[in-house]
Amino acid sequence: MVGFLARRLFYCAVLVVMTASTALLLTRVAPGDMTTSLRAFPTTREINEERARFALDRPFAVQWGNWAASAIRFDFGESSRYRRPVGPLVLQAAGNTGVLAIGALLVATVAGVGLGIVTGSQSGLTSGLIRTASIGAVSLPSLLTSLALLFVAARTGWFPTGSMTSADATNAVNHWADVARHLPVPVLALALPVAAAFERLQSAALAEQLRQPFVLAAAARGVSPRRLVLRHAWPVSVKAITGVYGIAAGSLLSGSFAVEIVTAWPGLGRLTLEALQARDIYLVAGCAAVGAAVLSAGMLLGDVLLALSDPRTSDVR
């Protein structure tokens, strides 16, 4: 297991470096740069000064070399949009997205797995409704889901309609209670498609296990249907979910772009989008690095869970 973890961590590090460097290169070669958001019709002097400030007047190899040398010391450059060091900006945003992603993953797991057990083990009206809702939720884009939820929150006043905190949350206890109060809309918007996907996977996997001889044998021994599903078939079927946990983490990250913009959640998705629009080269690279790290962590978590539920997988890898 230690060797397995070490290998995976090495791959993660390579992925982070490659992704950040590629993001730097692509932002550099893409049309437009940060000077286009300086102001309407900046002077040539202003443009040249801004480009020099962010090393756009030097060859890419030199710029990358300087950036990489600083990045090793955890200095990821300065953001042209925020006029602040990239590191703290990205870490703060990643933390905020982390809160959102963990909440969404929990909701998606509990709802998806729970409903998948229902639909995988029976075929009544309830199952039909859940199945239909799942297909709808999988097909809905996050942008639409978040706008719809925002509209419901605005109309009913049940939940705050945006941001991560209120202006009047002062101390730490208040702060976290306040964050929790702001979570439902973005968490639901982010969790719905993932929960629906989990439900579909869990349902299919459970239905398949329920047809296996060991389940039929247990049923023949008089084990109750509920116990058969929850104690015998489900633990075997859960592999279908753990196998895609890493991919789910990735989809949460990409889904957070739209959700964080609509719900004004100050997270990594929103920061990345803003950085891309502003061609904020070092911020894009920083966001890409953290995004890759989060994705790697998700994949690693998925692999570890899979390895724990099926030890053969860690040997193979």
Add this chain to the structure above:
Amino acid sequence: MSIRPSFRFAGVLVSLVVVAALWLFWRSPSPPTSALDHVAPAHGGQLTAGIRADPKSFNSLVAFDEPSVIVSSLLQARLARINRATFELEPWLAETWEMTPDGRKYTLHLRRGITWSDGVPLTSADVLFTFRAVTDKRVESPLADSLVVAGKPIDVSAPDDRTVVLTFPAPSGPGIRLLDTLPILPKHKLEGALADGTFRTSWLTTTAPSDIVGAGPFVLKSYVTGQRVVLSRNERYWRKSADGMNLPFIDELILEIVPEQTAGMVRLESGNLDLLQSELRPDDVASALKAEARGKLKVIELGVGTDADAFWFCLKPEARTKDRRFAFVQRREFRQALSHAVDREEFAQIVFLDAAVPIWGPVTPGNKTWFSPNVRRYPPDLDKARALLRDIGLEDRNGNGIVEAADGTEARFTVVTQKGIASYERGTALLKERAAMIGVQLDVAPLEAGVMIQKMMASDYEAIYMRPLMTDLDPAGNMDMWLSSGGAHFWNLSQATPATEWEKQIDDIMRTQAATVDRMRREELFNQVQQIFADNLPVLYFAAPRLYYAHSTRVTGVMPSVLRPPVLWNADSLGVTAPPRAN
């Protein structure tokens, strides 16, 4: 054998929750309607406004993104201010001023007893310091160019603590109107930074709020990245209302960062926001009016906007040396033909959903002082448009629906525009349709804003459809657009010498009017410029939007303006009548 455990209870529970939620959703009450137009603002309360992005910096001499400018206008004060409702210059930190008859020397007298928000007296030394900072090369302030007249900087001196003398190197038409853009900064806080060369990086958004001192109506209380800027009332603010009450009325102004405009509208209608940063999009007006009918919002018509969507071809000869189409694009008849092809009434109806007025030049009726209605107009006339094209040798010789020159060069162009803006999409679609009627093919390429701007600045495009923003209502404040050598002369940027005779004419007249002090004479001269522009049509304008703004019904003291920010420019006079809905 059937294995079917019962989850009926779960199904029933889910159904009950859904039904209850739907019932509660539809019976949610609307906030009470109140007619607050005549309610006088009272002290106290909290007002929440939405802004689209984080401010870049609290240093108002270096940051010019819209959020930074808004925050700066709330924290800092100018010597004189342009009233956004009347467009007139009014005394601000300077209580009075005198001008010499030749318009070159202004003596300004600061108000007595004004202090910075930390209690330190505000004196003429602070004004001198601000002028020194803005013209310091290391600060790289974009404002520096605006304080240069006839190529030379304005001389500033201070005979005593309350008097500032500005000596212009040449007569200046706008005179001290340019002071509206210059916030006065505290010498005692920033002198050290200017001396050691760190002024540019002073007062970043990471600076402790207590270190940021101003003479504006509010002081910075806190800033949370990506979420909000919280401002509280400046207890030492100098201004009083007409009935002698201390301003500002409100205790706290919260600027919530809401990056998505639709989400901003939802939050405004729900009562979580009281104001938005900018006017309504044309597509949002109808829903805002419905919300007003339900008593949730108050919608006001700001008037005709001072900026309008424009369409132009790249007229830079150097950029089009190998382009045979340039032979006819540079002919005014070609552009006049396109202008005749468009029905501006229809344009206003379709592109701006009927909330616009037809225009024929860059100065709209929204700019009441400088708009000239007597410029050449181009009524919709397809026959005349085709005749104009024939006159310059453009005819559909091969019957493919596109006109060609004698050498076979087709009148076919790619029009770049910014993607994601509904009015641009409708505008380019209509323009394409109308141009096709006279045989001119326009292929529309929506691009990301940054890419489009870079193409424009590099003159790497064939045609553009977008809304170029005027930086000033006074034409002398937009010399970089009018002069052929200007960096914002967007159809042919930064010319070494005027490319055409009519551009040379405009250059000469604009220089004269910028150096003329007599207002009537300036208007006459600028009318001539507008006439020359409309005759030659380097840029085609079709309609100027009527602007609408929506705010919460609990806000009082609103003085709307077509300029941005439409309401927050007068934030010290805004009040609230009821607590906000909990967020």
